[in-house]
Amino acid sequence: MAKAPTKKPAKKAKTTTKKVAGKKVKTKTAAQTAASVKTAAKKTVAKKATTAAKKASSKSAPPKKTKQSKSAAKGNKKVTGYGSGGVDVVMSVDQVAKEAASIAANAPSQKELLKLAGNEPLLTINSLRAGYGKMEILHDFHLEVAKGQSLCLIGPNGAGKSTVLHSIFGFTNIFSGKISIGSKDVTNLTPSQKLSEAGIAYILQDKSVFPQMTVEENLLMGGFLKNQPAEAKAAAEMVFDKYSRLADRRDKPAGVLSGGERRLLEISRALVMNPEVLLVDEPSIGLEPRFIDMVFEILDDLQHRDGKTIIMVEQNAKKGLSFADLGYVLVSGETAIAGAGDDLLQNPDVGRLFLGG
Numbered sequence: 001m002a003k004a005p006t007k008k009p010a011k012k013a014k015t016t017t018k019k020v021a022g023k024k025v026k027t028k029t030a031a032q033t034a035a036s037v038k039t040a041a042k043k044t045v046a047k048k049a050t051t052a053a054k055k056a057s058s059k060s061a062p063p064k065k066t067k068q069s070k071s072a073a074k075g076n077k078k079v080t081g082y083g084s085g086g087v088d089v090v091m092s093v094d095q096v097a098k099e100a101a102s103i104a105a106n107a108p109s110q111k112e113l114l115k116l117a118g119n120e121p122l123l124t125i126n127s128l129r130a131g132y133g134k135m136e137i138l139h140d141f142h143l144e145v146a147k148g149q150s151l152c153l154i155g156p157n158g159a160g161k162s163t164v165l166h167s168i169f170g171f172t173n174i175f176s177g178k179i180s181i182g183s184k185d186v187t188n189l190t191p192s193q194k195l196s197e198a199g200i201a202y203i204l205q206d207k208s209v210f211p212q213m214t215v216e217e218n219l220l221m222g223g224f225l226k227n228q229p230a231e232a233k234a235a236a237e238m239v240f241d242k243y244s245r246l247a248d249r250r251d252k253p254a255g256v257l258s259g260g261e262r263r264l265l266e267i268s269r270a271l272v273m274n275p276e277v278l279l280v281d282e283p284s285i286g287l288e289p290r291f292i293d294m295v296f297e298i299l300d301d302l303q304h305r306d307g308k309t310i311i312m313v314e315q316n317a318k319k320g321l322s323f324a325d326l327g328y329v330l331v332s333g334e335t336a337i338a339g340a341g342d343d344l345l346q347n348p349d350v351g352r353l354f355l356g357g
């Protein structure tokens with residue numbers, strides 16, 4: 001099952017622009033984000049550098065090294081990943097990938113993944129090969145998640161975590177394989193069809209709120225696929241009933257919202273279409289620690305009270321795995337380890353590679 005890591009395009013060390021839902025969304029590199037949330041990073045507890053990290057740091061710097069891994073190489077123990085919620089990266093990305101690839105020798109079988117989903121999956125990804133342009137990023141990828149379950153994807157940068165979400169929502173080129181919801185084949189639906197016909201929503205974030213538009217206008221945009229504007233309006237009212245924090249500010253420009261409220265608005269906007277499955281890419285990114293807990297509480301509520309199925313990517317592996325029922329560790333476009341979130345938190349390999357010791 002394990003394959004040698006495939007060649008990837010070089011990632012620029014600058015702010016990159018990703019196309020999301022036809023919109024260009026600026027994304028920051030870990031190093032930039034870390035720099036912009038210095039204060040949060042300072043508060044983060046420094047973790048012990050593992051032996052492997054020390055080994056990695058004694059090697060010459062590979063070209064893709066980020067700021068954070070460079071400082072790790074200098075023996076600086078106050079190294080954090082995204083700097084926003086205690087992501088304690090103590091190894092270089094390359095080293096993590098190398099180590100994790102060797103763990104991938106025991107990659108979980110499809111049967112095991114099915115069992116984790118209680119043998120009754122709502123969303124299934126079967127033998128998916130997908131990527132961007134002609135480049136294949138996901139290789140023979142499987143995923144099984146039951147209705148009302150939450151799954152968190154963790155793994156090194158560039159492993160293909162976001163690409164899994166992109167593939168589910170229809171942002172990638174699918175070369176082969178199948179994605180289904182229940183008995184419905186949704187592999188080749190467009191993002192709008194995913195949202196309006198398959199009940200899958202991708203939560204846009206990080207600068208996706210229009211600051212000059214009011215909170216209400218931003219929210220109503222989530223209902224742009226509704227046939228009747230009145231339906232979107234009614235759905236927006238339901239969101240306001242649920243979140244007074246947004247209702248109190250409905251006529252204010254969204255630019256006045258705090259970071260946490262903005263993330264709430266981004267999540268809520270996806271709720272206007274009343275999706276069954278929520279795809280959430282790094283809900284904690286760029287947030288102050290106090291807002292991170294709030295966002296996880298909101299997601300918890302959506303899962304446990306509203307029965308939503310959640311598939312998330314989270315750099316903050318500890319938070320993500322504590323939240324989610326299931327966790328997959330992705331390496332080079334394949335799942336190296338899968339298990340219950342709590343079990344992965346206890347898994348020594350996961351701990352060493354992703355939880356900082």
Ligand SMILES: Nc1ncnc2c1ncn2[C@@H]1O[C@H](COP(=O)(O)OP(=O)(O)O)[C@@H](O)[C@H]1O
Nearest residue numbers: 008009011132137156157158159160161162163
């Ligand atoms: N829009 C894109 N076009 C081309 N390559 C991309 C695009 N987005 C991501 N990639 C590449 O796909 C690989 C996996 O990226 P991604 O899924 O974003 O990783 P992760 O979310 O695990 O950090 C990386 O090599 C990345 O450079």
Ligand SMILES: [Mg+2]
Nearest residue numbers: 161162163313
């Ligand atoms: Mg990503």
